[in-house]
Amino acid sequence: MSGARVELLTTSGVFALDGGEWEVDNNVWLVGDDEEVVVVDAAHDADAILAAVGGRRVVAVVCTHAHNDHVNAAPAVADAVGAPILLHPDDRVLWDTTHPDRAPDGELADGQTVAVAGTGLRVLHTPGHAPGAVCLYAPELGTLFSGDTLFRGGPGATGRSYSDFPTIVGSIRDRLLTLPPDTVVRTGHGDSTTVGEEAPHLQEWIDRGH
Structure with a gap:
């Protein structure tokens, strides 16, 4: 039985892309137990993330994609705790615009599992929002990041x-809506939802995208 739990930290900062800037609130997810955690999307505020980690061992800083608001605190967090930054290689083009002098430490691949606190986070490559976007599915926790x-x-x-757009719709249809309906979807911004809540709504998007 996994002793892993999910913790949420919300941080605030600026999302910058294509010459524009927007104020955003990001969800930083910690998955683990009292001994070790994985940080999902180290956004904006390294000190706040490190405070939430406390004295626990950080297994990895995992990036769901490399838009700056999801990775801007990743090097500071990773270097402070000696953890690797993991990113899908298709998002290096975005990563390099934010961190040109610091490469990720490892690559995420579809089907890979990141293990923490007796549970596994399965990597699902879900391009569309970004070429190397991934979701992390933790079946034992009934959760998708x-x-x-x-x-x-x-x-x-x-x-x-x-x-x-067609790519993200395909990713959602083929990779996410196939998960159990009661799977809790913990998002990068805003409120959580479930696969079952979104499936009927998304069918309209899928039809519109064809």
Whole structure:
């Protein structure tokens, strides 16, 4: 039986892309127990994230994608605790715009499992919002960490560089809506939802995207 739990920290800062800037609140997810954690999306505030980690061992700083608001605190957090930063290689083009002098430490691959506190986070490559976007599925916790791929009410944004609407719709249809309906979807911004809540709504998006 896994002793892992999910903790939420919300941080605030600026999302910058294509010459624009927007004030945003980001969800930083910690998955683990009293001994060790995985940090999902180290956003904006390294000190706040390190305070939430406390004295626990950080297994990895996992990036669901490399938009700056999801990775801007990743090097500071990782270097402070000696943890690797993991990113899907298809998002290096975005990562390098934020951290040109610091490469990620390891690559995420579809089907890979990141183990922490007796549970596993399975990597699902879900391009569309970004080329290397991934979601993390923890079946034992009944939870999906969706980054900016799926939100309460629909898909993530696809109006900016390196994003594509038909691709994100396909990712959601094929990779996420196939999960159990009661799976809790913990998003990169805003409120959580479930696969079952979103499936009927998303069908309309899928039909519209064809």
